[in-house]
Amino acid sequence: MNIVVIGMGEVGRHLLSVLDKEGHDIIAVDSSAKAVQYAEEHYDVASIVGYGASETLLKIAGVGRSDLVVAVTNHDEMNLIAALASKQLGAKHVVARVQGTAWSEWTDGIRYGLLGVDVVINPRVLVAQELSRIARSYGASDVVDLAQDRVELVQIDLDESRVLNKPLSSLELPPHTLVSAVVRDGELFVPGGADVLVKGDRVYLIGRPEGVLAAERLFSKEREARRVCIVGGGVVGKALARELLQQQATVLMIESDLEVAEEISAEFQGIEVVHGDGTDGALLEEQEVGTYDLFAAVTKQDEINLMAALLAQRSGCKRTATIVQRADYASIYRQLGIDIVLSPRTVASDQILRFSRGGGLHSLTVLEDGQAEVVELTASPKCRAVNKPLHRMNLPRGSLLAAIVHGDDVIIPHGKDVVHPGDRVILMTxxxxxxxxxxxxxxxxE
Incomplete structure (x- = not known):
């Protein structure tokens, strides 16, 4: 594919690293000569220094011949203008990212066809929605909805559990649920029936939502978060509060800006808003954060999020969550004991990368820094996998057909199940x- 990436920030550089490995022809654009130089030195890309929404620059970049144009600068208006102009110049698909407060009222993290742009992504709203799904789970540290919310993928870190030291084939999992992957000592593998789970493993469960929720009870002692404390009243904090109120959770929000705190208090009925510093240990003790089921630090500053979560952890809060702008720091946060670490960069990248894989792909979720992917696609009538039972499909080692969506039915397949043309399938690979x-x-x- 011919791909133009506008904006060499965290998301832009991450996209370059993945797209470069996949062998695409890439042009990198940024107004900073230093950012462009970094891209040239680290990736096999052509590059242009300049204003990414300039019609002249876009023509030089050849967007009219591009299969995909992605605008991910730190300026929302520039992203929208660049994407729209690229579309008008002939680009096949255009994607823009927005994340400012002007978009905080979104209830959906993805909009299609907004202002003439194919796809507009708000990763901060998507992160808030993911946190709300984690809050209603039983101990999951990540929850991904698939197949229009008919299939769920959850990540659980095993501590004390009834499933330890038993072959997977002996576990009485709820119907329509399976263990799709295990991470042990940092290495991901797709398990077989003889494999045994041990303390410290990270497990990925997949299946129908009601089955997955029942399975979580076997794998974790945690329960749904009914009391949640949020630090940060920005886009993520407001979107998360909105989601939690719909779940009828008790919500406390701590916001350091008095004006923002007053605005949130007036806007949201049913949540308690406290003006203060989320890293003030005395304030956290005064608000009794140790009695909350979940503490979510979601400001724009990684240092504040980390410190606030560590203080909440010390106060006795059951589970802590943070967002981190630099996704490569996520493993360090987990080593420090933070239960849930989410990155808007990763969320945005997953949504964008699916457009680089061609038609038929509905979603793509990258697991464990690229060790595996969960892809959701429509089975073409012309593909080799249709009209044959699973046991004759010859899936390679390290892959799993996790679900088949056939009309209104969701099937967690076994050896005799068949993929029909037009079915939506979910694969772990x-x-x-x-x-x-x-x-x-x-x-x-093809």
Whole structure:
């Protein structure tokens, strides 16, 4: 594919690293000569220094011949203008990111066709929605909705659990649920029936939402978060509060800006808003954050989020969550004991990368820094995988057909189940098996 990426911030650089490995022809654009130089030195890309929304620059970049243009600068208006102008100049698909307070009222993190732009993504709203799903789970540290909320993927870190030291084949999992992947000592693998779970493993469960929720009771002692404390009244904080109120949770919000705190207090009925510093240990003790089920630090500053979460943890809060702007720091946060670490960069990248894989792909979720992917796609009538039972599909080692959506039915497949043309399928694949799986589901001749 010919791809133009406008904006060399955290998201832009991450996209370059993935797209470069996949062999796409990429042009990187940024107004900063230093940012462009970094891109040239680290990736096999062409580059242009300049204003990304300039019609002249976009023509030089060849957006009219591009399969995909992605605008992810730190300026929302520039992203929208660049995407719209690229579309008018002939780009096949355009994607823009927005994340400022002007977009905080969104109830959906993705808009299609907004202002003539194919896809507009608000990663901060998407992160808030993910946190709300985690809050209503039983101990999950990540929750991803798939197939229009008919399939759920959850991540659980095993501590004390009834499932330890038993072969997976002996576990009495609820119907329509399976263990799709296990991470042990940092390495992800797709398990078989003889594999045994041990303390410290990270497990990915997938299945129908009601089955997954029942399975969580086996894997974790945690329960739904009914009392949640939020630090930060920005886009993420407000979107999260809105979601939690719909779940009828008790919400306390701590905001350092008096004017913002007053605005939130007036806007939201049913939550307690406290003006103060989320890293003030005395304030956290005064508000009894140790009695809350979940503490979520979601300001724009990573240092504040980390410090606030550590203080809440010390106060006895059951679970702590933070957002982190630099996703490569997430593992350090977990080592420090933070239960849930989410990155708007990762969320945005997952949404954008699916457009680089061609037609038919509905969603893409990257797991464990690229060790595996969960892809959701429509099975083409011309692909090799249709009209044959699973046991004859010859899926490679390290891959798993996790779910088939056939009309209104969601099937967690076994050996005799068949993928029909037009079915939506959800696949787990490691990076080693991805190419083979793609060939199975790619239409013949492409």
């Amino acid at each position: 490691t990076k080693e098996s991805r190419a083979t799986v793609e060939r199975l589901f790619r239409p013949r001749g």
